[in-house]
Amino acid sequence: MSIKLTPSDALLLVDVQNDFCPGGALAVAGGDAVVPVLNEWIESARQGGAKVFASRDWHPPDHLSFADRGGLWPPHCVQNTPGAAFHSELELPEGAVVVSKADQADHEAYSAFDSGELAEQLRAAGIERLWVGGLATDYCVKASVLDATQIPGLEVHVIAAAIRAVDVAPGDGEAALEAMREAGAILENATPA
Numbered sequence: 001m002s003i004k005l006t007p008s009d010a011l012l013l014v015d016v017q018n019d020f021c022p023g024g025a026l027a028v029a030g031g032d033a034v035v036p037v038l039n040e041w042i043e044s045a046r047q048g049g050a051k052v053f054a055s056r057d058w059h060p061p062d063h064l065s066f067a068d069r070g071g072l073w074p075p076h077c078v079q080n081t082p083g084a085a086f087h088s089e090l091e092l093p094e095g096a097v098v099v100s101k102a103d104q105a106d107h108e109a110y111s112a113f114d115s116g117e118l119a120e121q122l123r124a125a126g127i128e129r130l131w132v133g134g135l136a137t138d139y140c141v142k143a144s145v146l147d148a149t150q151i152p153g154l155e156v157h158v159i160a161a162a163i164r165a166v167d168v169a170p171g172d173g174e175a176a177l178e179a180m181r182e183a184g185a186i187l188e189n190a191t192p193a
Contacts, residue, residue, distance in 0.1 A: 014134030133162025
C-alpha cells in the first residue's frame, strides 16, 4: 500500500544526525539506513504540500546527559559540531522547520515536543496526520511519538522502515514499539506515493 501525503499531513524526522549514525559518538546500528527511506517520504511531502519538521539534539558541551556529568551517554550532538549536523544525505527541503531540543545544560529533552512549540505549530497548520521516523526508536522517537499521541485529533504513524533502536538492553526497541502502539500510534508499513 502506498500513502499520498497532503497539506493536512506532517513529517517529523527525529534526530537524523551524524553522531547517531555509524562512525558517530553515539552510533545506532544501521542508523544511516533510515536516510534513503526518509528521503522518499520527504519527496512525497514536497509533492503533496505536507509540512516537514526535523528535530535535533543540540547540546551544550556540559549537558547533563553526558557521562562526565553523571548522565548516561558520551558527549554527542554538541552544538555547532559536525556530529550535531544532519546526515549529509538527508534531503531536507527548503522550508523544513528545525526543532532543537536539550539545548540547555541542565535540561534533558528526548521528545521533539518538549518545548511545546512543535505541538502549537502542528495545530496552527491544521495537521491531522503525523508521520514519524528517525533515531532512535527506544529514546527520542518513542518520547516524541508518545507526546504526539496526547495531541487531540492528531493521528500518529510511525514509519517502521525509517526507525532503528539503540537496544542498550536487548528488546528495548521492541518494548518501545509496543509502548507506542499501546498509546495509539499506528506502526506503518506503507510506502509513500
